[in-house]
Amino acid sequence: MLDDMIDYLQHIRERPVWQPIPDAERAVFRGGLPARGSDLPEVHRQFMDHILPYAIGNAHPGFFGWVHGGGTPVGMLAEMLAAGLNANLGGRDHIPVEVERQVVRWMAELFQFPPTASGLFVTGTSMANMLALLVARYRALGGAVRSHGVTGQPQLVAYTSAGAHGCIAQAMDLAGLGSAHLRKIPMNAAFQMDTAALEAAITADREAGLLPFFVAATVGTVDVGAVDDLPVVAAIAERNGVWFHVDGAYGALAMLSPQLRPQLDGIELADSIACDFHKWGQVPYDAGFVLVRDGDLHLETFATPASYLRRDTRGMAANSPWPCDFGPDLSRGFRALKTWFTFQVFGAERIGQAIYQTCLLARYLAERVSAEPELELLAPVALNIVCFRYRRGHDGDALNAALVADLQESGVAAPSLTTVRGQLAIRVAVVNHRSRQQDIDALLATLLKLRRQHDL
Ligand SMILES: *Cc1c(COP(=O)(O)O)cnc(C)c1O
Numbered sequence: 001m002l003d004d005m006i007d008y009l010q011h012i013r014e015r016p017v018w019q020p021i022p023d024a025e026r027a028v029f030r031g032g033l034p035a036r037g038s039d040l041p042e043v044h045r046q047f048m049d050h051i052l053p054y055a056i057g058n059a060h061p062g063f064f065g066w067v068h069g070g071g072t073p074v075g076m077l078a079e080m081l082a083a084g085l086n087a088n089l090g091g092r093d094h095i096p097v098e099v100e101r102q103v104v105r106w107m108a109e110l111f112q113f114p115p116t117a118s119g120l121f122v123t124g125t126s127m128a129n130m131l132a133l134l135v136a137r138y139r140a141l142g143g144a145v146r147s148h149g150v151t152g153q154p155q156l157v158a159y160t161s162a163g164a165h166g167c168i169a170q171a172m173d174l175a176g177l178g179s180a181h182l183r184k185i186p187m188n189a190a191f192q193m194d195t196a197a198l199e200a201a202i203t204a205d206r207e208a209g210l211l212p213f214f215v216a217a218t219v220g221t222v223d224v225g226a227v228d229d230l231p232v233v234a235a236i237a238e239r240n241g242v243w244f245h246v247d248g249a250y251g252a253l254a255m256l257s258p259q260l261r262p263q264l265d266g267i268e269l270a271d272s273i274a275c276d277f278h279k280w281g282q283v284p285y286d287a288g289f290v291l292v293r294d295g296d297l298h299l300e301t302f303a304t305p306a307s308y309l310r311r312d313t314r315g316m317a318a319n320s321p322w323p324c325d326f327g328p329d330l331s332r333g334f335r336a337l338k339t340w341f342t343f344q345v346f347g348a349e350r351i352g353q354a355i356y357q358t359c360l361l362a363r364y365l366a367e368r369v370s371a372e373p374e375l376e377l378l379a380p381v382a383l384n385i386v387c388f389r390y391r392r393g394h395d396g397d398a399l400n401a402a403l404v405a406d407l408q409e410s411g412v413a414a415p416s417l418t419t420v421r422g423q424l425a426i427r428v429a430v431v432n433h434r435s436r437q438q439d440i441d442a443l444l445a446t447l448l449k450l451r452r453q454h455d456l
Contacts, residue, residue, distance in 0.1 A: 001044055002080075004044075004048060005073075005076060006073060008052065008059075009059060009071075009073055009076075012059055012060050012061070012434070013060070013061055013062075013434075015053075015060065015411075016057075016410075016411025016412075017057040017060040017062040017063050017408075017411055017412070017413060017414040018055075018056060018057040018060075018063075018408055018411065018414055019053065019054065019409075019411055020409055021054050025050055025054060028046070028050045029050075056068070057414055058070060058071075058431075058432070059071055059432070059434075060414075060432070060434075061432055061434040061435040061436060061439045062412060062413040062414060062435070062439050062442065062443065063413075063414050063432060064413060064414060064415045064416075064427075064428040064429055064430060064431075064435075064443065065408070065414045065415060065416040065427075065429070066416055066429060067220075067222065067249070067250045067279050067385075067429050067431050068278075068279065068431060068432075069276075069277075069278045069279045069280065069281065069282045069283065069284075069285075069431055069432070070282055070431065070432035070433050070434050070435075071282060071283070071284040071285075072282050072283075072284075072342065072346075072433070074341055074342055074345045074346070075282065075283050075284040075338045075341065075342055076284060077341070078337050078338040078340075078341035078342070079284055079337075079338050081337065082333065082334035082335075082337040082338065085334065087333075087334045088331050088332065088333075089121070089323055089332040089333065089334055089335075089336070090322060090323060090324040090329070090330045090331055090332050091309070091319075091320070091322025091323060091324050091325070092316050092317060092318075092319065092322065093315070093316050093317070093318045093319040094316075096334050096336070096337070097319060097322065097323060099334075099336045099337060099340050100121060100323060100334075100335075100336035102336075102340065103119070103121075103289075103336050103339050103340055103343075104117075104118065104119035104120075104291070106343065107119055107273075107289065107291050108291065110255050110256070110348075111252070111255065111267055111268055111270070111273055111291060112268035113268070113291060113293055114293065116294075116295050116296075117291060117292060117293050117294075117295055118291075118292045118294075118295030118298040118299065118326055119289060119290060119291040119292065119326075120289070120290050120323060120326045120327050121287060121288065121289055121323075121332070121335040121336055121339075122288040122289065122290060122327060122329070123286045123288050124249075124276055124278070124286055124288035125165075125167065125247065125248075125249035125274045125275060125276050125288050126165075126167035126170070126171075126288075127288055127290075128274030128275070128276075128288045128289060128290035129165075129167050129168055129171050129216065129245070129247055129274045129290075130167070130170075130171035130174055130175065131274075131290045131302075131326075131327050131328075132243075132245045132271075132272035132273075132274055132290055132292065133158070133168075133171040133172070133175055133214055133216075133245070134175055134301055134302075135243075135272065135292055135294075135297055135298050135301045136213055136214040136243035136245065136271070136272070137150075137156065137175055137177065137213065137214075138297065138300065138301040139213075139243060139297055140156055140211065140213040140214075140243075141156070143300070146301075149176060150175075150176045150177060153209070154209055154210055154211040155177075155181060155210045155211065156177050156181065156210075156211050156212075156213045156214075157181045157182075157183060157205045157210045157211065157212050157213065158172055158177070158181065158182045158183070158212075158213065158214040158215065158216070159182070159183045159185055159198055159201060159202065159212070159214070159215040159216070159242075160182060160183075160184060160185065160193070160215065160216040160217075160218070160247075161184070161185050161186075161187055161192070161193035161194075161217070161218060161221070161228060162184040162185060162186055162187050162193075163187050163191055163193075163218065163221040163222070163223060163224070163226060164184070164216060164218050164221065164247065165218070165221075165222050165247060165249065168182060168216050168247065169182050181210075183201045183205070185197050185198045185201060187226070190226060190380060190382070191221060191223075191224045191226035191379055191380070191382075192226050192227065192228045192229055193217065193218075193228045193229070193233065195229055195232045195233060195236060198215065198233065198236055199236050199240075202215075202236070202240050202242065206240075212240055212242050213242060213243060214242060214243045214245060215233060215236070215237050215242050215243070215244055215245065216245045216246070216247050217229075217230055217233045217244070217245070217246050217247070217270075218246075218247045218248075218251075219246055219247070219248040219251035219252050219254070219264055219267065220248065220249065220250050220251025220252075220254070220382075220383055220384075220385075222249075223379075223385070223387065223418045223419075223420060223425075223427065224378075224379040224380075224382070224385055224387055224420065225251070225362075225381070225382050225383040225384055225385035225429070226379075226380075226382050227251060227263050227264065227382055227383070229266075230246065230264065230265060230266025230267055230269070230270075231265060231266035231269070232266075233266070234266050234269035234270070237271075238269075243271045243272070244269065244270050244271050244272075245270060245271060245272045245273070245274070246267055246270040246272070246273045246274070247274050248264075248267065248273055248274060248275045249274065249275060249276050249279060250275070250276060250279035250280045250431065251264070251275075251280075251383060252264070252267065252273055252274075252275035253275060253277075253279075253280045253281050253351070253355060254280070254355060254383065255267070255352075256348050256349070256351050256352030256355060257352035257353070257355050257356040257359075258352070259356050259359075260352075260355065260356060260359065260383070263382070263383075270293070271292070271293050271294070272290065272291060272292045272293065273290070273291045274288070274289070274290050274291075275288070275289050275291075276288050276289070277289060277339045277342070279431060280351075280355050280358070280431060281339070281342065281351065282342065282351065282354065282432075282433050283338050283339050283342050284338055286335065287335045287338065287339050290327075298326055299321055299325055299326060302325060302326055302327055302328065303321065303325040303326075304325075309322075309324070309330075354433040355384075357433070358384040358430040358431055358432070358433075358435065359383050359384045359430075361384075361430045361435055361436070361437065361439075361440055362381050362383065362384045362385065362386050362428070362430045363381055364437060364440055365386045365428060365430070365440045365443075365444070366381045366386050366388075368440070368444055369386065369388045369444075372444075372448075374390055374391060374451070375388050375389070375390060375391070376388060376389060376391050378420040378421070378423060378425045379420055379425075384429060384430045384431060385427065385428070385429045385430075386427075386428045386430075387418065387420045387425040387426070387427050387428075388425065388426055388428075389423065389424065389425050389426055390403070390451065396423075396424070397423075397424040399451075399454065400417070400424050400425070400426055401417055401424060402454065403426070403447060403450055403451060403454070404416065404417050404426055406450045407443070407446060407447060407450060410446055410450070412442050412443070412446045413439065413442055413443035413446060413447075415427055415428045415443065416429075426447075428443065
């Protein structure tokens with residue numbers, strides 16, 4: 001099994017990025033609950049024949065569809081070790097918890113947070129953003145919100161850019177504050193949150209008797225990869241007593257690259273940061289993470305006493321507070337191990353270089369797009385995402401959509417579609433450490449070839 005997966009990763013460029021799933025393959029997964037077991041080699045054979053060939057393809061260097069990390073064999077092996085150990089990272093006194101704490105301290109160091117900062121592994125940034133928003137809600141409303149919920153006035157209001165990820169609105173919804181109370185601030189020409197509009201919105205809400213409590217800036221917006229003006233957002237948050245959160249789902253790890261780091265100036269001022277190791281960090285899914293400046297506030301937001309979670313100063317129940325005190329999960333896997341292995345084996349510098357390399361490839365693609373008279377760039381390339389389209393009259397959207405589907409079905413390269421300022425865009429997100437210039441060239445060559453076929 002190990003050999004098969006190493007082989008798979010080693011020769012992945014020779015495979016299609018993705019392939020359409022035949023009905024017969026889907027039908028394999030309609031069988032009922034097996035009453036009796038089969039031999040492991042037989043089940044492994046099923047995996048090789050019916051699962052592996054029909055993955056989404058994010059390990060492939062030609063995968064550019066969404067901001068998905070590529071993973072590494074190191075991360076894969078660490079996952080195996082973690083599964084063998086079968087550690088439960090909810091709490092208690094064992095070294096796996098210390099490994100998670102060490103990664104928390106590494107992140108505090110990277111983002112120049114104080115040693116008293118807290119952090120927690122979660123599934124992904126959707127969850128991390130929500131936990132940060134709950135800490136901010138607790139700060140705004142005090143301990144009563146935990147026992148009595150969100151009652152009465154004033155209404156809490158949050159702010160983010162119109163380019164922010166949808167999970168910020170969902171966090172407002174799940175926190176009982178209502179997604180209608182998230183103000184989506186318009187973007188400037190660089191697709192950053194318009195900070196004058198942000199401050200005006202906060203002032204207007206305060207004058208209307210509402211309570212502004214949370215602003216989420218984005219480092220690496222999902223559509224175009226823009227980075228909000230962090231020092232200015234930080235200053236506005238500070239002036240208005242509002243929690244300053246950074247959604248750095250993939251972009252926050254640009255801190256690892258000396259070339260990209262200046263674009264993130266001001267991130268060290270955040271009250272909380274959400275990020276994913278499974279995107280630019282190339283750690284296998286899933287490995288989301290939240291970092292909170294005020295560790296005590298974070299603890300107060302979630303800690304829940306229970307007799308079966310009794311703490312002690314010695315024995316296995318020592319070493320409190322535990323990870324389960326910083327979020328809603330009690331049973332938790334050892335996500336920290338694959339992250340720890342990835343940093344230990346490659347080192348922060350090499351991960352930073354891989355991240356920078358994806359940005360160089362995005363710039364290369366943007367230059368090539370600009371040189372093609374038929375293509376137009378739809379947004380500036382701040383990091384690793386390029387949005388462009390074929391210029392065409394009334395049926396431009398249909399053509400661009402058809403070309404993206406053709407490309408995905410070709411198996412050569414897999415971009416995705418999004419909408420940029422009302423126009424359908426071909427979106428290429430370079431995230432995988434395996435991607436090279438040849439993969440960008442193959443994407444463009446196939447796109448141009450498919451385009452000619454559409455004209456026949
Ligand atoms: C990917 C992403 C998210 C969601 O993160 P998950 O790990 O998928 O939950 C949130 N915000 C941004 C900017 C993202 O790129």
